[in-house]
Amino acid sequence: MRQTSLSSVLPTSAAALALALTACQTPPLQPPAPVAGLEINIAHINDHHSNLEPHRDFELLLGGVPTRVEAGGFPRLTTLFRASAERPNLLKVHAGDAMTGTLYHTLYNGEADAALMNTVCFDAFELGNHEFDESDAGLQRFLDFLRNGQCGTAVLAANVAPAIGSPLAPRTPNDYLQPYLLKQLGAVTVGIIGIEVRGKTMNSSRPLPGTRFLDEVDTAQQTIDALRVGGIRHIILLTHQGYDADLAMAARLTDVDVIIGGDSHTLLGDFSAIGITASSGPYPTVARNRDGDPVCIGQAWEYAKLFGLLQVRFDERATVVGCSGEVTLPIGDDFRQKDGTGAFVAVDAAQRMRILAQLSGSGARVVAPDPIAQAELARYAGRLDDMKRQRIGIAGQSLCLVRVPGESTNRSSGVAGCEDANTLARGSDVAQAVAEAYRQASNLADIALQNGGGIRTPLRQGEITFSTAYTVLPYTNVLFELQLTGRQLVEALEDAVGNYLDRGGSDGSHPYAAGLRWQLDLSKPQGSRFSHVEVKRKGSDAWRAVEPDASYTVVTSDYLATGGDGYATLARVHQAGKSVNTYLNYTQTFVDYLLARGTVTRPAASEYSHQSVITREGKRLP
Template identity: 70%
Template sequence: MRPTPFCKCLMLAASVMLLGLSACTTQTVVDSSAAGASFTVTPQALAPATALEIHIAHINDHHSHLEADPDFEMGIDGITTRVDAGGFARLTTLFKASEHLPNLLKIHAGDAMTGTLYHTLYQGEADAALMNTVCFDVFEIGNHEFDEGDAGLRGFLDHLRKGKCRTAVLAANVEPAIGSALAPSAAHDYLQPYVLKRFGEVTVAIIGIEVRDKTMHSSRPLRSTLFHDEVDTAQKTIDVLRAQGIRHIVLVTHQGYEADKAMAARLGEVDVIIGGDSHSLLGDFSAIGIRATSGPYPSVVYNRDGERVCIGQAWEYAKAFGLMQIRFDDRGAVLGCSGTVTLPIGDDFRRKVGSGDFVAVDMATRKRIRERLQEQGAARVVAADPVAEAELARFAGRLAEMKRQKIGIARESLCLVRVPGESTNRSAGLSGCEDANTLARGSDIAQAVAEAYRQASRLADIALQNGGGIRTALPRGDVTYNTAYTVLPFNNVLFELRLSGRQIVEILEEAVGNYLDRGSSDGSHPYAAGLRWDLDLSQARGSRFTHIEVMRKGSDTWEALAPEQIYTVVTSDFLALGGDGYATLAEVHQTGQSVNTYLNYTQTFVDYLLAQGTVARPLRASYSHQKVVGRDGKALP
């Protein structure tokens, strides 16, 4: 076991530390063993717990969405209203406005990268620069931080280290090999298991936990980088900290809202979980026309000791800011928590006129809207931070020309859904997508992307796409290169594989079983072109897919999928290599029965848009999901 290096002020003699120097308030003092099971701790003199109140300002999953959404839709007094919303510079303003609060932690719960051209062009540099306008206390890495491998993550973290912030980067259950990109000299060169934050006489521990299976199978870490069990690692770390007298435990996780709730119930001595990964919107936003949220904010559950645990998450794409207040008693137990998730917006309110266009409201209406928003509290007019705006401007210039090039028109919004019936509407705020998550057809945009793959392949009967590979909906209106690369931001190419009908059924069951049975990412949920089915999510594996039909290449009729018949399937290299639990595809690929088309998957979608000129939702009969029964046994409309 290897002791972790201290920050410089902790290198002072222990006798000096005991005098109460406060110059170094954040301390890293723990290291994990190779097994992720035991720790070496440098003893410290810790004061007894006293009643404490802390504040946590947090975001997650901004995914390189640094600019504001110019056409976010809200319902104000029942009237559809468009506004400029979110953007990292507005988040910076809210973080800075919170700095007067006592005992404040500023937290980013992961997935800073991958999602827009800012990532494609700058590979994390732009994200790091904007994050450094906040100076987060901690950043818990997300699975997408590994999309460009360990070396790509290291490059991003090198940018994050520039300047004065010195943000602690956490991942207690991630163990890079010594000598690799993330541990060139020692285990914690880049990633730390936790940090300690001292507020007066009380020490609060902040532990980082990365999602294990999803990162291993859905991103591209080195094989030598180990990912340990989330719950086991969290509990072992908590136990070590409690043995040292630390009574206040905050977990920063990147594993999803439902996993956070399940984890809390299995852990002892945990107080707060600030999470990311599932892009969950928590709170009540019905006053501004957003009906689908995943739970209350904060969500209060109970740990295995029967004590309160406060859980928070703040949606996605730099559109939301979470601020939680937690009160502890003198034993270190949570007395209660409160807080809000705020959607920061501009005041350029636009409403539809007779022509169908959205135009700016008059001054009197603008004033009334602002007053209503102030009463409701869900959305708040926020000015962009000038320092953050200046940083963004440094990177925006090189993107401008590429972003402006028009490649097509969307006649209607193509909504984004991962799993039909999911609780959070990933397309909330987009006209025509108000109830998209509740409908059996699922993701319009995933269906369109699959159609693009199938048309690009000269041989494929079927195109297969995972729901998590699509990152945003496609808004109605002009489609640009920027739109396409925001929808499909990864560096994937297309593979063609020859599969039997029996193997195709097994692949579909694997895709759904990945999250229903294995508890891994629901980004595995399948969509297809040239293949359609009925799906019952309440059934056991092997009985979920029925009435599976295929339309062979060159045919215009549907026929039953034949178990022994061979079909050509086109899909991304990510799935062909077994990503997201697609094990059967990986087995076929490993036998040499796959062909790399060298077609870039985003460029394929661009070519599809250029060829179509105008795109709309596919015909309902072409959707892969024909009938869907949810996990609760109820049929979706």
């Protein structure tokens, strides 16, 4: 197989792209002849977020029995990629957000992620929004690590235009980023176009001001049109914008055949046989483009848990005639079930055989880690061990992770006690705990505010280590204290929800708070969704209605204080000089909170920020 990626100036129009296509290829790729019965296989992952090790206590429900097992981990994904190597016309792609999420990123700044990715040798990697968390220079550092291998992975982002002289474009716009990859599969050339989420990256990460982010749909169509002019008839979009955005984009584009996506951490496929029921749709999902032709859409969940393998069949007119495939949860064979005392212990040989039989057709599969990838991981794991082992507290019960109460995806799947967390009005237990940590760390704050997307994992019942804390809060934020009126406080809450309901932003903006509670109706128009907003002042045990003209001190991350995730009201307060940087590291604040408490549990029902929730569909949650 031969692959070619552009190193010319990033085109901004179909004509310019067509000119680049014909002028910059050496040797030129010939327009493909019609091929009957072409099949393309696409192996893919997304959003591994520096989760390189397996999830050691992942809980499945097998034959109605809770069963814990080691799940995922990058070396197991590498095994599945290698096992797919004999498939005809295979493409290996990563749909973004490789970095940020565990101590492997904190300590190695992308080096460990790149090393494990290079055990797969991806054909293409699409930038995720979190690739810009440490600005363009941090992304450049990661891409340099990726280049250290022999893979030659193309890094795609058709709608990202770094400024000349900046870290991502020291000499030309395509020094690091390419708009698309052309892949020769036998007699056929396939175009793979990268699309990065625009608003979320600009508002939720830290790209340089000079790095431009273009409209996703317009850029995709312009690039498709230019590739079609150049004779390319099979078009794949590799996106990082979320499952719903992929569905919406498919309907607006002509001549798109496949979309492999990331960003929304969406579980597709049927895993109900092993007790995982929060799927957002079938795998693959089949949509229709603007031409009325099928579009095959795939995504592979999150955190190195899932491997997607999509098969796409075309007719002689290069129209999709079939989408099929499977998503696999790779697991170990260390099955543990409860004994008479309630402790999880290894099952006996007979029960192990029964479990293996139950896994058939379930979506889970026993997979051995790839030895080369395992050796790479071991090189980086050693330096983390001492830090990771230090205990800082105990979770008396599992603190579940939810972004928006009522969301379809259960982000706490596999965590005992969190089986229905996404269906409950209270929302995120762990976000409540983090907000309380902020509030206690501040000497002045009446209220602590936390966005749901800033919390990355739930807290399992049991021991909490430094590693756990830095996985829950993996970023490098500090805490700010702001002075808000009651009116501005409610406006900030409305900003947070309006960010995803009205402005197409990330639902990671959804608010949680300590010292503040409300009733929320997501079916109402903007400005009227929050009611019965009450505050518990610093040093008081009484809940009082928020007074519009009263002044309140709010502690939150610098990210929200400066307007991240659509918190425009907080940004205006900050710009008006009504904020103070406490220089308290937000993760260390959470660590100190856990060390001081010893044991953390879910708060009393009266302390939850969400006192009642009606979904956007009008359903009242329990």
